[in-house]
Amino acid sequence: MSRVLENVAKEVLREHSIPVPQFAVASTPQGAVEAFKSIGPPVVLKALVPVGKRGKAGGVRFASEEGEAEEQARDLLGRELRGFPVDRLIVEQKLDLAKELYASITFHPSERRPVVVVSALGGVDIEETAQTSPGSVVTATFDPFVGLPVYKAREMWSDAGLSGSELRGATDILWKLGKAFLDLDAKIIEVNPLGILQDGSVAAVALLMGVDDDALYRHQALSGRVQAGSDRAWRPLTKLEKEMIAVDEADPYRGTARYTEMDGGDIGFLCGGGGGSLLMFDALSRHGGRPANYTEFGGNPPERKVYGLTKGILSKPGVKGLFVAMNITNNTQTDVVSAGIVRALNELDIDPRTFPVTVRLAGVNEPEAKAVLSAAGVEYHGDDITMEDAASMMVKKMRAAYPGY
Amino acid sequence: MAILVNSHSGILIQGITGREASMVTKHSLDYGTRIVAGVTPGKGGENVYGVPVFDTIKQARHGNHIDTAVIYVPPAFVYDAVLEAVDNEVKLVLIMTERVPVHDVAKLIAMTRQRGVTVVGPNSVGIISPGERAKLGAIGGDNPARCFVPGTVGVISRSGGMTAECAWMVKRAGYGVSTAVSLGGDAMVGSTPKDLLKMFEQDKETQAVVMWGEPGTPYEEEVGDFIANGGFTKPLVAFVAGRFVEDLPEGTVFGHAASIVQGKSGRPSTKIAALKTAGAYVPDSFNDIESVLKQVLG
Structure with missing residues (x-):
């Protein structure tokens, strides 16, 4: 998802006839x-x-x-x-607000339809309000083909306690938000507060919007105004993360990789597959290991991508071991992955006989992978061990190399 | 028997002449899967490893029974491809394509629901029924037997790669797979674990199910409710990965809407609690899948 900055969100929604300050x-x-x-x-x-x-x-x-x-x-x-x-x-x-309302549109994760949430008790404490007086929050899903019907918008505000001109104004703006949600391929539009002014008119005072990265191709108006993938980080990218993006983008069509730096940690973490990486991070932690980063790769990366990633992973201060693991695949060339790892170790002058390295790679060209790794002094494992075994093996190696670990 | 795909399925591949799709066609044929036809607009009359290519599904249906479509077309054309399949009476649509716009997915889910069509994916790696030698999509590659051997355990996975690893754990335990299904890695997919458990419950061959779950989505919580309400009565071994994400700093959450709509659902700890309460086996270690299966299947 792309998070849309508030100024852009306001411009875009103003183009949809939604009043903003x-x-x-x-x-x-x-x-x-x-x-x-x-x-x-x-x-x-x-x-x-x-x-x-x-x-x-x-x-x-x-x-x-x-x-x-x-x-x-x-x-x-x-x-x-x-x-x-x-x-x-x-x-x-x-604006001089008489009332602060709340309105949002997202996708309902189990209904798998757009869902509208409104409350007449908007403002910064909306989540607490939803907890303490759930009756004040009104929720409804709508058909993505039909859109949010005007009557439904009206019904929701009426159920939320609005009447008279407030009801009319809030209905109009909610209907427009529903239309904008569909028109813009939005994943979330949240207005909090949706303000009712002293004169009875309504305005989207504070806005939060996220749009679907995968649909940006059909929204020329948003191009250059939003940053794809900006919802993934809980903080701005670190220097190393930016470098790793460059490594990934140097070969944009061969393999994918994502590096996320963790606070502290001492095990360099290079795992294959989104699911497999989740498993490996949990398993390492459960066995007492401390991953220094979270890196998942997939899609048969070329040697230089693996080399670049490994080098980056090992460059973080405090990293004292390297863990490479992935689930059994049918397209990853394990010899290519191995060559990239070995090149990085050699270049950094790391001796795998003293620096703990665990590799579990099962895919294509395993005998060649084993040869490449063995020549460099790295023990190779494929499907002779499970992923869980690989994690416990890594932690054992850390304990052997660093007494007290 | 198996669920979703078997030796009698009439399979068609949309976008069959693409690089990935034609390779998958070859692997599937080698495995023994019957692929009736392929469609690539403008390439009618060609063939891919002997499978005839047509411009439209309508043409492909002449003289052929087609009930299953595998979609390999680019993201922008997926919704239309699903419509074409549904209008041509296909009953199962598997979407392999990644990065399909989420609004298109919502629409195709709404549309296929109305028409009684099952959708798996998008962003799936496929479906395989080893006892039927039937596979749809890339699953298993050119060596399906490495992980997928015939048996009585159903596999459901949100992760493509872990579909194979889960099946391999089943094999290590000494059992095999009735059908393995990669649901697709996106937050919004056509078939949820609960939908598939409904099918596995009906399938006489399936004696137990192994399920791979991840953070996000309320799917595992739904499974908990489904079991608690008697919807699935066979043993379920559910592994939930990504427990560490709950320790990551806050800030990934954008806005209040998700919290209001979903509450705490989506967190691994919530999922684990819901599954355990309902009576599913939820091992802490992935290795334990082996021993739990031996325990429940004897």
């Missing part, structure tokens, strides 16, 4: 002052970072004077919010 983007305190002048007081300044719950993290400020806007902007810019550096702000009109 007047806003501008600023990257300097001076820019924030300019924005303040053009929008007029009071304003809200929000850190433009791809994370939710910004208010609770201190990323939302208010200003009713020029100087205040400048000061708040100066304080926010350059800060980090949940690990993301704040280099831009969204400066927007602070």
Whole structure:
């Protein structure tokens, strides 16, 4: 999924006739002052970072004077919010809200249809509200062919307790959100708060949106405005992670690899297959090992990709062993994978007789893999052992090499 | 017998002339699977390892019984390919294609549900019934017997690669597989574990099922409910991987919607609890699949 930054989400939804507050983007305190002048007081300044719950993290400020806007902007810019550096702000009109509603559209994971959630008790504590007074939250799925019917939007708000002009305004905006969800191939659109203004009109005050990476090809309007895959990380990419992306992208059509750096750890982790990697990480941890990273590869990677990954994995400070394992495959050339590992070990001058290395590779060309690894002093295992055995073997080797491990 | 695919299935491959699809065609034929026809628009009249290629399924149906379609077309054309199969009375559609837009998947699920068609995938590695020598898709490659031998254990896996590894554990334990199904790795897929357990429950040959589960989706929790309500009465050995993800820092969650809609479901610990409460065997170690199978099958 691509997380869409709030300014882009607001532009896009405004194109779908959904009212949003007047806003501008600023990257300097001076820019924030300019924005303040053009929008007029009071304003809200929000850190433009791809994370939710910004208010609770201190990323939302208010200003009713020029100087205040400048000061708040100066304080926010350059800060980090949940690990993301704040280099831009969204400066927007602070609306005078009579009521804060909540509305979201996502896919219901078991119904496998779009699901709408609304509540008349919106705001930052919506999750707690859903827990403490579940009756205030109204949920309904809709048919992806038919879309969200207007009557259904109305019914939901009525059940949530709205009436009169509030009901009409909220219905209209919810129907439009349903349409935008389908039109944009969105995976989530969340409006919190969906504000009812003093004059009774309705606006999408704060917006969170994610779109389907796999459908970006049919949305020219979003190209360049969203970052594919931006929902995967819980923090910005580390330097090593960025380098590993470059390694992966150097051979974009042969094999895939993803490197995620863990805090601490001492076992370099290079595993094959999404499921197999989950199993191996759990198993290593359960046997007492401490993986330093999480790397999964698949799709028969070329030697230089495996070499690049292995080298990267071993370059993290504190890594004292290498664990390579994958499930039995029918397309991975195990000799090619082995050659990449051996090249990295040689280049880094690592002696597998003293540095613990465990390899469990079962696929194509196993005898050749065994030859390549044995020549380099690495013990080869294929389907003579299970994946679980490989994990316990790795931890045993760590214990043998490092007393007290 | 087996579920989903057997020696009588009338199999058609959509996108058969592609590199991957033609290789899979060869492997499947070598295994003994009967593939009736293939479709690639504009390539009608050609053949792939002797399998005739047609421009449309409508043409392919002349004189042929076709009830199963395997889809290898690019992501943008998958939805249309499913429609074509369904309109031509196909009963089982297996989608091998990765990266199908999720809205297309939601639509094709809604559409096939109405028409009584079973969809497996997208992003599946295939389905295999070893006793029938019938395989759909890449599963097993050119050496299916390495992991998949005939037997009485059903296999259901969210991970493509682990479908084979689970079947191999069954083989190590001294048993074999009735049918193994790779559900597809995406969050939204046509057939859920519960759907397949319904079929395995009906299948006389299947005596137990091994299931591979992962974080995300409420599928394992649904299985727990399904067993608790008497929907599946045979032994289920369920392995849930990815326990470590619960220790990762928060921040991966985007917005409140997921929490409101799903609560805590999707977490490995929630899945394990639901499965155990319902009476499924949930080993901590993947190796224990062997001993648990021996215990339940004797």
